[in-house]
Amino acid sequence: MSTQSDPAPDEEERSPELTPPPAEASASAMIGAALGSAAKRAGMDPAGGKSTGHVVWAAMGGWRGVFESVLPGLIFIVVYTITIDPATGDGDLWLSLGLSVGIAAIFTLARLIAKQPVTAAVGGLVAAGVAAAFAAFTGEASNNFIPGFVTNALYGTAFLVSALVGWSLIGLAAGFLMGEGVAWRSDKRKRRVFFWLAIAWASLFAARLLVQLPLYFADNVTALGTLKLVMGLPLFAPLVAVTWLAVRALYPHRAPEAETPAE
Template identity: 70%
Template structure:
């Protein structure tokens, strides 16, 4: 009988960590949104695609714009009351039309569904309280959540922008060993956190003042007009970290 021990079992791949899973999810989401590093397209085209193109821009802007216009033009100057039901109904109805249009066209409707659910929840809250400004309250919660997550991730050295960029560019979390990349990803996360904080600093006082028209205007101005340039800067910064030496 041989006393030679059996050969050791080959070690399998290490189990993915929580940061790996999160980074993979963020990277995949960025690629699905149109941020494809393999595509030979200009920054403007990439950013426009990431916003969903013309349809995505309309889905993002029109429901809020319709609410703002209807609420403003139906406000009685004497009493200060507006037709809240009409403003919210048209806004949510428009979001529903966009969702149905995507389903009919068999295009990805995840974002449209998310927008419809958010619009419906916000409208339900505003109708329940009878205050038009409460239509913006869920947006504040979203800004707090996103801004806090980005800020904390930067401070602990695991920038969410870095996790998304690392997996999008094919290096996973290896960027954390590069001081330059860590510094860039840190400041990108801080910049995005500052955007969400700025929205809150401007809009929350308007909410407590009950100025729905000013609040709706501020939301539109601080939406895509600020989101798009910061997305472009982020895309350019990430691309600069990974020269196309492989070509």
């Protein structure tokens, strides 16, 4: 009589081990989820059925968002320019910085009082404060623009690298929003479109640096501030529209799921 014991049930029915997803894909999925969530909060959801104009306007934050983005910088450059002393060629730095940061603080306070989301306003206040600190500590008005240069360099590099390594940031965000994760990478058409969209965004940030840095080194504060405004929302909005239309073209039959009525 055999004394060999029967295999344990869990040994007989043991399922094959699942292969964990590559770390690269997992990290990219996490980045895509973060980018997609941010895009959705900004009203840029390709599955939302919104018009291009509505999406672009939502991405800019409406009239309030436009004012919060533009006015602090506009006030700084206007006040600095009109207070320039012909003898020294310098404007009133402290007055310009004070009014610029002050208007950003007012926007933030107004949102707090109205119990509205303060992310955009706080972001504008922090940006104005950091820029003002650079200028105040050095006594050079042109240094007010250094944080903007750093931001453009970081964003431009991120978009460029993501495109070159085949993990376009636009693709990661769109993949999350459209519910396909990183599956778009197996579609040559989507990869190509997302590659060029990332390159377009990288080019926008690079163009800002190429145009504005020479003015910074020339210490031409008025021209630098003016071009910063011109190359801000006026270039951002059309690129948002192009990105939106391109993504919608890649997913023409996708629509938001209908809500199931409660039983």
